[in-house]
Amino acid sequence: MNKHLISAADLSKDDALLILDTAEELARVSERSIKKLPTLRGRTVVNLFFEDSTRTRISFEAAAKRLSADVINFSAKGSSVSKGESLKDTALTLEAMGADAVVMRHGASGAPYRLANWIRGSVVNAGDGTHEHPTQALLDAFTMRRHLKNLEGRKITIVGDVLHSRVARSNVLLLSTLGADVTLVAPPTLLPVSVGTWPCDVSYDLDAVLPKSDVIMMLRVQKERMNAAYFPSEREYSRRYGLDRDRFAKLPDDAIVMHPGPMNRGMEIAAEVADSARSTIVEQVANGVTTRMAVLYLLLGGEI
Amino acid sequence: MSENSSSRAVLEGPDIHRALTRIAHEILERTKGASDVILLGIPTRGATLAHRIGERLEQVEDVKVPVGSLDITMYRDDLRTKPARALGHTELPADGIDDKLIVLVDDVLFSGRTIRAALDALNDLGRPRAVQLAVLVDRGHRELPIRADYVGKNLPTAKSEKVKVFLAETDGRDAVELIK
The missing domain is CATH 3.40.50.1370 (Aspartate/ornithine carbamoyltransferase)
Incomplete structure (x- = not known):
């Protein structure tokens, strides 16, 4: 699998099936009383949201927390972005905080692709403009x-x-x-x-x-x-x-x-x-957490 | 296999059959009839062995013991040394594992790290009354204070050697080979 998940076109059939099969196993975690796995302990996931979103942000947050990653939520409103900070400077700030993965939503198509060139961690596209999700x-x-x-x-x-x-x-x-x-x-x-x-x-x-x-x-x-x-x-x-x-x-x-x-x-x-x-429609929301757990595990769970 | 490595069969099909039958008898003896036992195999070959032991228990004393599998991938301590691995299958009995006697089943006991991970995984799934361990081969070189309760064969090995288990269900034949 690639280091980043920016476009669905980046996934080969084997990659896609690996994610879906992994999600199938992880679905059971959501059914048990302790809904947590220790796998991403010590990894940091930043949710970088420049556009409004409830279900996607919460879904990624729940997925990262169920894998024991540290989660930092960053929304453009009330941040330095509203003071005019550029995307690149924001990216370098996240880099300095040691983000292992950045989950990004942005109104401009292609923004996650730009971000991927500026930081060392993985970039997961959580929706960019009218491009991809x-x-x-x-x-x-x-x-x-x-x-x-x-x-x-x-x-x-x-x-x-x-x-x-x-x-x-x-x-x-x-x-x-x-x-x-x-x-x-x-x-x-x-x-x-x-x-x-x-x-x-x-x-x-x-x-x-x-x-x-x-x-x-x-x-x-x-x-x-x-x-x-x-x-x-x-x-x-x-x-x-x-x-x-x-x-x-x-x-x-x-x-x-x-x-x-x-x-x-x-x-x-x-x-x-x-x-x-x-x-x-309701099932899709629950499956969102499971599928995002699979993506975060496969991107961050091994050697990075 | 490289040219200067050689493999030697240490257990053949009938030996494996006898070892599993003996383990089944020992489980029945130690647990006084295996009435609250659950067999949990560690994928892939441990799960296969758990099913075989379950069948033996049924043949010997006509007890139906729940058999499941426990994937430990997410609990491994060496995840960060390799790219992310595909997950195995976890299948628990519908009634859960609380207050049951869990017998973990694996093919080879080596460093003990897999079993450490399995104990952590169990801890997140419930609270068994006790946990025991059955392995087909104990090859020594433990790195943690862990031991098996039921052993098919104690196999002295050098740390550089490899032990490979073949089972008919996944590999087409039954054998345990020592690869130098």
């Missing part, structure tokens, strides 16, 4: 594998705001590495120009794709990143691309519904679908 893809693949056993040849449909979604890109890359067939469904305005080069199919017709899907993953409409009109109205978006009760009924009986959160209930997903027994 590899640990989200890993926890999604882990969740799918628990329900479908093997991902080889499975039909995965990802619906919604692909343009602003780092989750979609990382998922497409990882799932194709694992041998799944991915179809993106979105209005043409919410697909990136480069989507033709991605290892997946594209469709504009959700109803045609639903009956053939083993997994349907709904993406959040990222209003905070939208500075133009990408669709006429929320109501129209919801009508054409939202997963409501009628569309849910068209899915095969054993298909699962996923969402990386946070959800806009009633927009991309109906509340009753989100709360149904075939929705894995």
Whole structure:
């Protein structure tokens, strides 16, 4: 495995399967009364978050603590960054504190890649701009594998705001590495120009794709990143691309519904679908801790 | 294998069979019928041996002893000397290990560090009544104050030699070889 985890494309099939298998073993730790392993004692993990996040930051924090690492949380608000400190100076400060790994979320695509050139420790991308979010893809693949056993040849449909979604890109890359067939469904305005080069199919017709899907993953409409009109109205978006009760009924009986959160209930997903027994949305959060433990163990557990 | 190394079989299939049968008898004797015993093998070959001993206990006295496996990778003291290792499988009986007599099973007892890690791992999983240790081969050279309660064969070795255990389930044949 590489020293850093910046893009899902960095992972070979063997790497990805090693992470998923490791996570499968670590899942049992979350079920026992002492949810802690001594493995990363003495290692320091810095959570460096320049963008708001609750579940990802808490998830990484829980993962590092369950492995007995020391955790330092750094959020841009209320730090020297708000006084104008540059990313590089922040990185050198972390380096001086002896960070063995830096978990980074940043609004600019490529920021973790820059950071990796400045510090000695491992860099884990926890979401950079509209680029990638590899640990989200890993926890999604882990969740799918628990329900479908093997991902080889499975039909995965990802619906919604692909343009602003780092989750979609990382998922497409990882799932194709694992041998799944991915179809993106979105209005043409919410697909990136480069989507033709991605290892997946594209469709504009959700109803045609639903009956053939083993997994349907709904993406959040990222209003905070939208500075133009990408669709006429929320109501129209919801009508054409939202997963409501009628569309849910068209899915095969054993298909699962996923969402990386946070959800806009009633927009991309109906509340009753989100709360149904075939929705894995809450499970994804629990699996996030387990998968991130596996990543931190494999990056920091051995010789570094 | 390099040219100037040579391997010698110290136990063949039937010897291993007899050693495990004797260990099973000893466990029954020492634990007065093995009524609250759980066999926990250390992956990979210790887990295989634990299953075999479990079968012997059933054949000899018709007792059904829970058999599981205990991966100790996350508790090793030499993790930082190599790249991160893949994890083995941990499988505990559904009722847990509290107040039970745990018999740890491993293939070779050498430095004792694996068993130290296993004791730490057990400590995080519950509070057994007692812990005992069964090994197929004890080759000496302990680095910690640890000893086995049940030994298949005491094998005097030089520290430079290697002991390799082959079991039919994972390696296609049963043998213990000493590699110089």
